[in-house]
Amino acid sequence: MAIQISDLNYIYMAGSPFEKLALHDVNLTINDGEFIGIIGHTGSGKSTLIQHLNGLLKPSSGTITIGDTVITDKKADMKALRQKVGLVFQYPEHQLFEETVYKDIAYGPKNMGLSQDEIDERVREAMNYVGLSEKYMNRSPFELSGGQKRRVAIAGVLAMRPEVLILDEPAAGLDPAGREEILTQIRALYLERKMTVLFVSHSMEDVARTAGRIIVMNKGTVAMDGKPSEIFSRAKELREMGLDVPQITRLIDELRARGVAIDNSIYTLERAKATLQMLIAKKEKKEQGDATC
Amino acid sequence: MLKDITLGQYFPIESPMHRMDPRSKIVLLIFMIVAIFIADNPITYALVTVFTLLIILLSKVPIMMYIKGLKPILFVIIFTAVLNVFLTPGTKIDLWGYTTPMTWEGLILAGKMALRLILLIIASSALTYTTSPIILTDGIEKLLKPLSYLKVPTYELAMMMSIAIRFIPTLIEETEKITKAQQARGADFDSGSIFKRIKALAPMLVPLFVSAFRRADELAVAMESRCYQGGEHRTRLREIHFKGIDLIAVLVFVLFFAAIIVLGILF
Structure with a gap:
C-alpha cells in the first residue's frame, strides 16, 4: 500500500501558550514494499509523523493518502485504516493488559470482529513470526522478560495482519542480543510478508543494516531522503543535526583520508569486513611478491 | 482532551x-x-x-x-x-x-x-x-508547621502532595500514550452501551496502574539509594x-x- 503525504503541517496544542509547530511542509511518497528507516534527533518530529499515518493525529493542514483512503477526509473509516497500518509504539510492552499472552495478542483481531477460528490462527501465526513458542500462550505477559514482553506486544499488532508496519524504536532498551533478535525478525518478516515497513530509530547502525531507504527528520521536516549510501556520504550535515554516520563509515572515511583506496559507500560491518580483508590480502600478496624477487 | x-x-x-x-x-x-x-x-x-x-x-x-x-x-x-x-x-x-x-x-x-x-x-x-506546584506545597507545608507540634506529620504530608502533583502530568501523558496504542489495535472507547464502554476501559486502566506502580517503585528505590530521610534538618534549594x-x-x-x-x- 503506497502512502502519499503532501504539505503536512501539525501544530501541537494549538491555541494554548504551549503551542508548537511540530511538523511543517512534510512531503513524502512511500512506495509499496519499501523498508524505510526514519532517523532524527529527539524532538525532530519522527514520532509525530508516524502517528499521522494511522490517523491517531490529525494534520493541522495538508493531506495524507494511504492506499486509496484519504485519511484527512472526515468520512474516512479510521478503524479499517488502523487494521491496514499497524503501529508499534515505543516500549510497546507498556500496553499489555490481559491475563494471558494469548488473550493479549487476540485483542486486536477481536476488535476487528473476526471469528474465533480466525483469531486463533492469527495469534499462532503472529507468535510464530516473533519467535515466541506456544508454551507461552497461557502465561501472564507480566511474568515474562523485557524482550519477551516486547515480542508479545509486537505480535499483538502483527495479528491484525497490517499491510504497512510502523515501528517506533523497536529495539530501545533491549540488551544487544535482544536488539539483534528483534531486528532480524523484523527483517525476516519484511521479506516473508512483503509488507511496507517504516522503522524509527536513532541508531545509525540499526538503520544502516536494515533499511533500503532512509528519511532524516530535522526540526519538524524532512531534511534528507535517499539510499543509505547517499545519506551517509553527507556526514557533515548529519553531524550538524546532532546525528552521525555509523561508526564503521567513520572508520572507512578516516582510512580514505589517510590515502587508502577504498569504496566510500560502505556502511555495514559485513561489507567493511569483506572489503578490508580483501585489501589486506592484496597487500600481503604484493609484499610476498616483493620479497621473492 | x-x-x-x-x-x-x-x-x-x-x-x-x-x-x-x-x-x-x-x-x-x-x-x-x-x-x-x-x-x-x-x-x-x-x-x-x-x-x-x-x-x-x-x-x-x-x-x-x-x-x-x-x-x-x-x-x-x-x-x-x-x-x-x-x-x-x-x-x-x-x-x-x-x-x-x-x-x-x-x-x-x-x-x-x-x-x-x-x-x-x-x-x-x-x-x-x-x-508552581512545588512552591505551592512548600507554602502549604510552612503554613501547616504549627500542627507538627501536635505530632501531625506535616513534612510527610507535604512530600506526598508534591509527589502526587509532580506525577499528574506524567500520568496524563501516559494515559494518552496507552490510549493511542490501544486505538492502534482497534480499541473503541466511545461507542456502545455504558457497560460496554466501562469494559472497554480495561485495556487502558490496567497498563496505567501497572506503570504507576512501576514508577512508585522506581521512585522509592531512587530516593532510598540517595539516603532520603524526610523531616527535620532538611534544607531546600529555594x-x-x-x-x-x-x-x-x-x-x-x-x-x-x-x-x-x-x-x-x-x-
Whole structure:
C-alpha cells in the first residue's frame, strides 16, 4: 500500500501558550514494499509523523493518502485504516493488559470482529513470526522478560495482519542480543510478508543494516531522503543535526583520508569486513611478491 | 482532551503575583473566599468583582485562560442557577401573560450565586496559575508547621502532595500514550452501551496502574539509594521569603477586606 503525504503541517496544542509547530511542509511518497528507516534527533518530529499515518493525529493542514483512503477526509473509516497500518509504539510492552499472552495478542483481531477460528490462527501465526513458542500462550505477559514482553506486544499488532508496519524504536532498551533478535525478525518478516515497513530509530547502525531507504527528520521536516549510501556520504550535515554516520563509515572515511583506496559507500560491518580483508590480502600478496624477487 | 484541563495548571511567566510568597497568596486566597461570601449587596459585589479583575490583571495570565478554567464548572453554575430560579419562594415572574413557576427573588439569588462561583474559581485559579506546584506545597507545608507540634506529620504530608502533583502530568501523558496504542489495535472507547464502554476501559486502566506502580517503585528505590530521610534538618534549594511585594499585597488586601465589612454594615 503506497502512502502519499503532501504539505503536512501539525501544530501541537494549538491555541494554548504551549503551542508548537511540530511538523511543517512534510512531503513524502512511500512506495509499496519499501523498508524505510526514519532517523532524527529527539524532538525532530519522527514520532509525530508516524502517528499521522494511522490517523491517531490529525494534520493541522495538508493531506495524507494511504492506499486509496484519504485519511484527512472526515468520512474516512479510521478503524479499517488502523487494521491496514499497524503501529508499534515505543516500549510497546507498556500496553499489555490481559491475563494471558494469548488473550493479549487476540485483542486486536477481536476488535476487528473476526471469528474465533480466525483469531486463533492469527495469534499462532503472529507468535510464530516473533519467535515466541506456544508454551507461552497461557502465561501472564507480566511474568515474562523485557524482550519477551516486547515480542508479545509486537505480535499483538502483527495479528491484525497490517499491510504497512510502523515501528517506533523497536529495539530501545533491549540488551544487544535482544536488539539483534528483534531486528532480524523484523527483517525476516519484511521479506516473508512483503509488507511496507517504516522503522524509527536513532541508531545509525540499526538503520544502516536494515533499511533500503532512509528519511532524516530535522526540526519538524524532512531534511534528507535517499539510499543509505547517499545519506551517509553527507556526514557533515548529519553531524550538524546532532546525528552521525555509523561508526564503521567513520572508520572507512578516516582510512580514505589517510590515502587508502577504498569504496566510500560502505556502511555495514559485513561489507567493511569483506572489503578490508580483501585489501589486506592484496597487500600481503604484493609484499610476498616483493620479497621473492 | 486531558491536556485541556486548566484548573490547577501553572502558567510560567513573570508577574508581580508570581513573585509573591506562596504563604501570603494562600492566606489571602482564604480571606478572599470569605470576602466573596460575605459580600451581600450591590456595592460589595461590585467591589469584589473589581478586586478579582485586579487580580487577573496583576497575574498577567491571559483572561482566556481564566475563562477556559471556568468551563468544567459551567454545568454546576447552570444547574444551581436553574434550581434557584425555580425553587426560591417569592413573587412569580409573568411572561407573556402567563405566570411561570420562576420567581424574581430566585432570579436575583441565581445571579448572585453564579457570580460567587465564578469569582471563587477565578480567585483560586489565580493562585495555581501563578504558583508552581512545588512552591505551592512548600507554602502549604510552612503554613501547616504549627500542627507538627501536635505530632501531625506535616513534612510527610507535604512530600506526598508534591509527589502526587509532580506525577499528574506524567500520568496524563501516559494515559494518552496507552490510549493511542490501544486505538492502534482497534480499541473503541466511545461507542456502545455504558457497560460496554466501562469494559472497554480495561485495556487502558490496567497498563496505567501497572506503570504507576512501576514508577512508585522506581521512585522509592531512587530516593532510598540517595539516603532520603524526610523531616527535620532538611534544607531546600529555594527558600521562600516574605518580601516587600507581599507586604504591599497584604496591606491592600486588609483595606479591601475592611471596606467589604464596613460597606456590608452600612448598606
